[in-house]
Amino acid sequence: MSERLREKLNILADAAKYDVSCSSSGGNRKNDNKGLGNSHASGICHTYTEDGRCVSLLKILLTNHCIFDCAYCVSRKSNDITRAAFTVEEVVELTMNFYRRNYIEGLFLSSGIFKNADFTMERLLRIVKKLRLEERFNGYIHLKTIPGASEELIREAGMYADRMSINLEMPTESGLKLLAPEKTHQQVTQPLGFIKNQIVQFKEERKLIKSTPKFVSAGQSTQMVIGATPETDQEIMQTAALFYKDFSLKRVYYSGYIPISYDNRLPMIGSQPPLIRENRLYQTDWLMRFYGFHVNELLNDANPHLDIDIDPKLSWALRNLQHFPVDINVAAYKVILRIPGIGVTSAKKIVQARKFGKLRIDQLKKIGVAYNRAKHFIKCADSPYQLKDYQGSQIKAFIQAESQSKYLKYDTSQLILF
Amino acid sequence: MQNYIFDGSFEGLLSAVFNWFERKPGQVKLQTEATFQPDAFMSCLHIVNEREKADRVWKGLQSNLSKAALRKFYCTYLSELEEGYTALFEFACYLFTEGPAIEKNYGNPYVLALSKIAKKVEREKHRMEAFIRFQQNADGIFYCGIDPDFNVLPLIATHFKNRYADQQWIIYDLKRNYGLFYDLSKVEEIKIDFNQRQKTTGIANAIVSEKEGLYALLWKDYFKSTNIQARKNTKLHVQHVPKRYWKYLTEKQFEQD
Numbered sequence: 001m002s003e004r005l006r007e008k009l010n011i012l013a014d015a016a017k018y019d020v021s022c023s024s025s026g027g028n029r030k031n032d033n034k035g036l037g038n039s040h041a042s043g044i045c046h047t048y049t050e051d052g053r054c055v056s057l058l059k060i061l062l063t064n065h066c067i068f069d070c071a072y073c074v075s076r077k078s079n080d081i082t083r084a085a086f087t088v089e090e091v092v093e094l095t096m097n098f099y100r101r102n103y104i105e106g107l108f109l110s111s112g113i114f115k116n117a118d119f120t121m122e123r124l125l126r127i128v129k130k131l132r133l134e135e136r137f138n139g140y141i142h143l144k145t146i147p148g149a150s151e152e153l154i155r156e157a158g159m160y161a162d163r164m165s166i167n168l169e170m171p172t173e174s175g176l177k178l179l180a181p182e183k184t185h186q187q188v189t190q191p192l193g194f195i196k197n198q199i200v201q202f203k204e205e206r207k208l209i210k211s212t213p214k215f216v217s218a219g220q221s222t223q224m225v226i227g228a229t230p231e232t233d234q235e236i237m238q239t240a241a242l243f244y245k246d247f248s249l250k251r252v253y254y255s256g257y258i259p260i261s262y263d264n265r266l267p268m269i270g271s272q273p274p275l276i277r278e279n280r281l282y283q284t285d286w287l288m289r290f291y292g293f294h295v296n297e298l299l300n301d302a303n304p305h306l307d308i309d310i311d312p313k314l315s316w317a318l319r320n321l322q323h324f325p326v327d328i329n330v331a332a333y334k335v336i337l338r339i340p341g342i343g344v345t346s347a348k349k350i351v352q353a354r355k356f357g358k359l360r361i362d363q364l365k366k367i368g369v370a371y372n373r374a375k376h377f378i379k380c381a382d383s384p385y386q387l388k389d390y391q392g393s394q395i396k397a398f399i400q401a402e403s404q405s406k407y408l409k410y411d412t413s414q415l416i417l418f
Numbered sequence: 419m420q421n422y423i424f425d426g427s428f429e430g431l432l433s434a435v436f437n438w439f440e441r442k443p444g445q446v447k448l449q450t451e452a453t454f455q456p457d458a459f460m461s462c463l464h465i466v467n468e469r470e471k472a473d474r475v476w477k478g479l480q481s482n483l484s485k486a487a488l489r490k491f492y493c494t495y496l497s498e499l500e501e502g503y504t505a506l507f508e509f510a511c512y513l514f515t516e517g518p519a520i521e522k523n524y525g526n527p528y529v530l531a532l533s534k535i536a537k538k539v540e541r542e543k544h545r546m547e548a549f550i551r552f553q554q555n556a557d558g559i560f561y562c563g564i565d566p567d568f569n570v571l572p573l574i575a576t577h578f579k580n581r582y583a584d585q586q587w588i589i590y591d592l593k594r595n596y597g598l599f600y601d602l603s604k605v606e607e608i609k610i611d612f613n614q615r616q617k618t619t620g621i622a623n624a625i626v627s628e629k630e631g632l633y634a635l636l637w638k639d640y641f642k643s644t645n646i647q648a649r650k651n652t653k654l655h656v657q658h659v660p661k662r663y664w665k666y667l668t669e670k671q672f673e674q675d
């Protein structure tokens with residue numbers, strides 16, 4: 001009995017691991033039924049895989065049986081692999097027991113499609129209902145919507161899940177058509193639009209009637225596979241920006257394609273996943289969401305690709321030297337945020353601290369500014385007098401020379417946020 | 419310059435601040451009894467803990483500091499660091515001299531020190547919330563022993579109480595020899611003597627619940643399955659999960675397999 005469960009867990013966790021659109025942040029479910037669990041807005045990473053990704057949720061597939069044959073997917077029909085399926089009870093039991101031992105923040109449940117979309121979606125729904133209603137589980141639940149499932153099922157699932165997502169898979173329609181001929185972007189946008197409208201509607205109702213349940217309270221997200229098809233970074237980020245705007249997504253995830261198939265439409269097995277590129281896309285996403293950048297400032301027809309050797313904020317600054325130097329002691333917060341080497345935390349500290357007197361270099365360093373990077377773009381109380389106007393390329397060379405040793409220490413696949 | 423010696427307690431620290439305002443002795447060096455080295459050239463004052471005075475200082479802090487700054491103050495105290503005590507003392511004196519606005523003056527070394535030390539303590543608190551792994555004992559209680567660098571138990575009590583409202587649990591600080599016990603209605607501080615402790619830790623396998631082995635095994639399996647070989651990055655892994663925490667982590671116990 002336990003041997004079979006182990007085997008299933010191995011198969012169905014292994015198959016789910018390529019989905020990166022999984023985080024427990026954004027949840028806010030209180031434990032007020034004296035049941036088990038709650039979820040924090042910030043979420044908790046309970047451990048990290050040996051590749052350094054955070055593990056906060058039990059991420060599994062309900063089954064890796066699938067009637068479809070998407071080329072980028074391990075579960076595709078034509079792939080010769082061992083198949084397995086959990087029962088509803090098994091998923092519930094694993095979730096509860098892992099949660100009780102503080103292994104996880106909750107469940108991320110996805111599935112291959114067996115029989116048809118509704119048959120599969122209906123099982124996912126049974127699992128969340130059992131967890132919430134019978135086990136009084138208040139931990140985080142993220143459900144993957146099954147493309148093509150009926151609106152009634154999606155709607156009901158949304159009453160119990162904290163987050164729902166449906167993967168866009170490829171950044172462009174043509175890319176998707178090439179690798180998953182049965183799928184269209186429209187199949188994804190339809191449920192995204194439906195869920196978004198439901199969220200808005202439930203919110204409105206809650207304003208009038210307090211007891212209205214929350215609907216997908218942590219919002220929805222989507223994922224794009226990067227590097228399987230030849231899209232430019234500009235195309236990718238414009239799609240992301242559009243989806244943020246149209247569907248009020250909480251997150252867009254970018255998943256560097258890891259070759260898993262000998263299909264000649266795809267990169268060869270053994271080729272390196274585009275980890276740096278993936279990192280740069282996340283940085284760009286970050287700049288759009290938290291730093292007030294518009295996608296066109298970072299990527300446009302003149303610059304359709306992100307620089308690999310420098311981060312997108314530095315890259316933008318070097319292309320827009322006319323905005324610099326910025327005077328730390330007078331500039332608006334939003335302007336300070338755009339300076340390379342200054343993140344949200346230090347920008348806030350600067351604005352607070354300068355009320356007590358003009359800030360000097362040593363204070364900026366103590367506040368946490370990456371001064372060697374920032375110094376080319378700022379003026380402060382004791383800035384040395386600048387004789388020469390440097391070109392962007394010269395500044396870039398200075399910064400790279402100075403941070404060379406530091407870069408060698410870091411692994412480039414790490415997400416460094418300015 | 420004068421030495422102030424206190425006993426390392428929160429009450430002692432606050433009493434020291436009160437004393438300074440009573441005496442206004444100029445520069446003072448604050449030290450704990452544990453680390454104090456007598457010095458022939460400096461006079462010293464042994465701080466007597468006085469509840470009433472400490473309370474007055476605490477109230478003063480509460481009314482002059484924002485919630486966030488007050489939390490930083492408390493976290494810095496829990497660091498148990500000598501330089502943390504100094505920073506708290508200087509910070510409090512600075513605050514009561516200059517007024518509430520100073521809490522954001524990050525140009526001041528003590529304001530900055532509080533901010534930095536508190537951040538370290540908060541990080542460990544957060545890590546404890548993440549890395550604690552309960553084992554269920556035969557009597558049904560979920561147990562975990564820890565030995566964090568900083569004294570974070572007071573900071574994590576509420577988190578675990580809210581989260582595990584329907585199961586009994588114990589989190590025990592083996593280094594400081596005290597723990598938290600939640601009995602389904604409230605969290606209490608407990609001390610377990612060694613023999614008693616052995617019973618509760620489940621060091622002897624017999625008293626660990628039967629299911630325990632299975633779930634530990636399933637969790638280890640899961641940890642292995644989620645790894646993507648093509649992305650392996652040990653450096654990053656160790657950065658997120660420093661080795662000193664591995665002993666807590668079920669998924670890192672490979673030897674016993």
Ligand code: SF4
Pocket residue numbers: 066067068069070073074075076077111112113180
């Ligand atoms: S439908 Fe989903 S599970 Fe099935 S092959 Fe396509 S991506 Fe994989």
